[in-house]
Structure formats: C-alpha cells, structure tokens
Amino acid sequence: MALLDNRQFTKALKQTGDLVEVNREVDWDCEIGAIVRRACEMEGPATLFNSIRDYPGHRIFGGPVSTLRRAAVAMGIQPTASTKEIFDQFYQRMQNPIPPVLVAEAPCQENVVVGDAVDLTMFPAPMVHDGDGGRYLCTWHFVVTKDPETGWVNWGMYRVMVHNERHMGGIILATSDAGKMKLKYERMGKPMPFAIAIGPEPVCAISAAVPLPANIDEVDVAGGLAQEPVRLVRCKTVDLEVPANSEIVLEGEILHDVEVEEGPFGEYTGYRSGPRAPRAVYRVNCITWRNNPITVISNMGMPVDEGQICYGTLGVGSGVRQALEAAGIPITGVFVPPYGAGNLIIVGTRKPYNHIATQISQIVFGSRAGMPANFLIVVDDTTDVYNIGKVLHALATKCHWRDGVMTFPAWGNPLAPFLSLRERATGRGGRIVLDCTWPVEWDPEAEKPVKSSFADIYPKELQEKVLRDWHVYGFE
C-alpha cells in the first residue's frame, strides 16, 4: 500500500464515505470543535473544513481516525473488516517494523519562518471545547525528543496549547518517555530540543499514540503499519527529524527553568478532569509548513474519538497483548473497548490454574501500556472478548462477589475522573480486577453451571436439525 499523507487520506475517506467536506465558513473558536465532537459521538464521518474564519487559505481536518473504519483506511485495510480483523492486522504489522528513509527535500518545508518572525497565531489552532485552557494547536501530532544520554528518539502524542505568539504550554507526565528525558535535561540544566509534527501521515500519528515500550522506535512501527518506510527530513534548527509530509512542523526547545499555566482540556477519558496547572514551556524558534496547510485536530471527549481508538483499542490493546504473550499466558484475546476509554481492559484466557487473573493483572498493570488503566476484566475462553454483551453477561454471572473482585493501591493516573483533585495531584490511585472465570476445581458435571444456550444445552443432532430446518420453520 502507499503511505497516505493527509491529502491522500482525505481523498481515500471521501471514496469510502467516511468524510464530509464543509465549504461554508466556520469559526475556529469552538464551532469547529462542536461539529467534530458531535460527529465523534455519532460515530460519524471525519470532517474537512475548507473555509476558516480569520484564516483564508487554511483548512482544518477534524476527527481523522476516530473510528476503527478510518484506522483501517489509514493502514490500507478493508474498512468493512471486523474489529478483531483490524486489531489482528494492526498487531501483526506493528511487530514487523520497517526503518525510515531520509530525504533531502520535503513538502513540510515549503515555507519557513524563524526567530522573531515566529507567530503561532498564524495557524487556526481551534478552541476545541468551550472552557478549555487555550487554543490547542497540537492534538493530532507528535512531539519528537532525543534522550541526551542514549540518543534514542521518542515520538509521543502529548497535548500542547498556545500560550502566546512564541510559546506553548504542555502536559508531559513524569511516567512518559519524554517526561523521563525532560528530567535528564533539567538535571543537566539545559533546555530539551523538540520538534512537533502536526498532521503527519496518519500511521505516524497512530504509532505515536500507542504506548510503546521505551527504546522501540515509533517511526519503525509506523513503517510497519504502512508496510513501507516513512520518509523523514532533517529539521531546520534542531538535530531531529520529522515526517516529510507533515502539514506543519514546530521546532524549538522545552525550557527547564520556567513554567506556564496549561489546561484544562477535555480528555480521552470523556471528561475535563485535570485542573489548570503549571506545566512545561515549549519555546518555538522555527515553523515550517506545506503550502495551503491543513491543521489536523482530534477532539477528545466522550467516546468515540482518536483517544479511545488509537491510544486505547489499538495502543493499550496491542501493548497488553504483547506483554501477556511474552509472559506465556494462554490468552484467547485482548480487547480495550472504545467505550472503556483506555481505562478498561478485557482479557480472555484458558484457565489452567486458579488465580491466573491475579497473574494477568500483575503483567497488565506492570506493563508500559497497561499501567495507566484502572479496570481489568478477565474472562475464560467461552466468552468472546470483542462481544461486549457477552463480556457483560460473564461479569454479571461469573464474577464472585468476594473472591472474584480484587482491588489494590497503585499509581494514580492524573486524568482518572474518579480520583479526587488531591489524589490526581499526588499520583495516588488503585486498580480493580474482576475475575469472571469458574474455579478450576469445580466439577464440570456436579458443580459448574450448565450454560443455557442453544450451542450448549441441546444435543448436537437436535442443533443440526434445527439449523438445517431453520427456514422451513418460517425464519428468514
């Protein structure tokens, strides 16, 4: 497949019926956010806004990958594929990474401003939600940083807000790869160089949203997802590289000795739960961009949007599956449902011994991908993890009120809505494990309840007769 940039991607989405073009003028100040948000909540199409108030010549592409269908299109997979098929393809491709190639010239450097000429308000950064802390130019993007000790380069999708013409504020969690690098620079008394690619090829943004383990190159994973190498170009003012087809690239340094107030922001959990707080300062020293740039936005909030699809279903799901497979757990499936907002993980397993749910929880919550989640449901191999109705039924009928429920204290995700402000600020939270499997010692005939379903409670011969004569009975 060809690696799609946003211009090719919007054309592909138009062909599959997954894009609406809006030609009337719309306002960057909440109107675009409201339209994209509603489309997300309807699980509707992406939107390409062709006329933006105050910004002639600019366009905004909203909700690029807020459905699994669109993630499939971005990867060249049939959009009609099932959730399991898309996830399995994604999982297989991310484990077959392809290194990037470096190019000398790039569309993203068709226009350049440096130094005092930098003005972030020249781009139509939307006010995504009414009451947000500012205009978020960076919601479908990634921040590129380099470890000062090892030279390893990380791509991470960390929200960034316009503070003034030259500066932005952003949340960089201490547990993130960039957070750990930032701490090293701070200890050295140096600012951290960064580049931000806004509106890169969709597979690059998807890769950046996935919580990969440290020292795994997101650019290689993006190549794997596209099944061809990503083309990178050197930045103009920092020793970093970005995808050549990005719409807009910001270059600069994250300052080590000052902060700005950032947030609040409606997040992937479905809430604006974190308060405005002092956070990292990005000083922008250079901006490069394509002609007729398309600012790309993700509108995080109530499902379904890129947060739940790319971070949750694909990202957390694949990371947890990898960790469980590496540990030799006999899993039958892993699913992070979009309506679980990345906080709820479902694992299916064969059960060779009791308390395998405990072991699974230790691996899941101990993994890079599963650490921020709060809920784990473990079902046995008779439950299809992708069928939420069946999972709910297993929870309601197989989870023992005492022995099946485990809770324990753990790091508190500051974006977890159910934590108090103090708990979020100090990182005090917990985890809940719901074991929806029968004890192995239960006698299959005398003790284990018999599933009262067509496939389980009738003789095989009768099932075959009923299936054979189904139309004869008068059913369609």
Next chain:
Amino acid sequence: MAREYDTFVDNPDGFEAGEIDVAVRELTPDDRRKKYLTRYVRAKVAPSEEELPGSDILWLRWQRGRVFPRPWRIQVIRELGEFMPKKAVVRNQ
C-alpha cells in the same frame, strides 16, 4: 469600551478584591487571532465597576473550565513577564 479577560481560580465564590499577580487571557484583542493568549500581570481586582472605576471586565473560571456567571473587574498595573518560575516540586500532572 471595556476590554475583557478571564482567569482560572480555585473558588470564584471566595475570590477576594485587592492587588494580585494573575494570569489572564485576552478575550477581546484588536486582532481576533490573538484571542486566548495569556499574560502574567500585576492587577487590581474588584467585584464591581463602582469599586474599580474605569476598569476592564474579568471573567472567572473554575479550574476545570466552567465560567462563573458574575464577572469581576480588573485594572492591569504592570506586566510580569511571559512565564512563571519553576517550583521545585514533583508533580504528577
């Protein structure tokens, strides 16, 4: 015509009049593209224009974004710079 700003506070009901250092966002800049940019200022604040004649409007927001229905007034005394000094605390957020 009075300009409009807003700021985020812990408790708008407990907001007190006086002279404070505050981060304000521009809501009515001459160039609309500059809306929502942040400034750190030293300012006088009061609950009504009678208590601060000739002042501008200051909307208060709770920390998680909801706007307080009754606007305050603000008179900027001086600019404090673009940033806040980094505090030596470990933050989880």
